[in-house]
Amino acid sequence: MSSDILQHVSHITALFPSLADISIQDWSEEGIAIMEIQPNYVIDEGQFLEYAVLILEGTVRMYKISSSGREITLYRINGGECCPLMMASILGESEYEASASVESPSVVLAIPVHIFRDWMDRYKSFRQFIFKMFAKRLFIMSNLLDSINFKSIRGRVAEYLVLMTEDGSDSLAITHDTLSVELGTAREVISRTLKSLQKEGLLNVSRGRISDIRREGLKVYVE
Known part of the structure; x- marks a missing residue:
């Protein structure tokens, strides 16, 4: 984990232009970090998350496991994306309603949840990006449900x-x-x-x- 986030800001904003408005002071907040995560690292459903995660490199698979143990892939997120279900659990202060598995060596931006909520409140471009991610994945989820049912x-x-x-x-x-x-x-x-x-x-x-x-x-x- 790297705590010196400022040297990575230009790379981060190239992938996430919506973060370009974030001030240097806000980037300097304690707890924001770049993390390298290896394949097969898993975040289990039902957790209360401490960080919002934006993918800089790599691929993460989001999935659900039924009570009978059957598993289904919901979608994957790659560099320049985030998981809307993760963001929803953070904003709603609720348990994470899916599981996540790292499929390839990944680099992520980890933002403490209190800072993430503050940025959502104060930065319009960042808020719009998160809403666009919601809309994109909602469409994918709708197609998945249609496929399963019909x-x-x-x-x-x-x-x-x-x-x-x-x-x-x-x-x-x-x-x-x-x-x-x-x-x-x-x-x-x-x-x-x-x-x-x-x-x-x-x-x-x-x-x-x-x-x-x-x-x-x-x-x-x-x-």
Whole structure:
């Protein structure tokens, strides 16, 4: 952790222009820090947070675990973003209603919650940025709920594979367990669906990898 935040301000404001109005005096407040976090670090649901976290580098996955133990990915946040659910729990002084897992080596700006609330009150541009993050993730969450409630699992698997191969690749390194977490369904359901798609000649399944992905064929099932 680095307490000398001032040397990082130019880099921070390049990623978060909404923080450009923050005064040097406010940046000098005790407790604001740059933190390096390694993969697999987890913040569990139900905690009362002490810091608001803005991602400078890396990727963090936000997810929920049901009472039965089933896990679903809500969304990911990357450099230049923050987690609206985290901000909501801080502003509402309530428990964090999701879990967060660091997926790649990450660098974050940690702001003590009392300073974060003060900046939200006093700096309009920062407040607008946070509201925009809320709106963006609300749209993503709405699409996720629609997908779970109204789309077939075949359509959801096809959509995920098409999305993850937008770079033109026809192969994806992913396990059935991971795919079940991404889509919020049982591993057995994923296995049956992939086997069915394989029989149709739309992909090949091997241990830890889906290959020979026929994007155009899969798009037929995207609802």
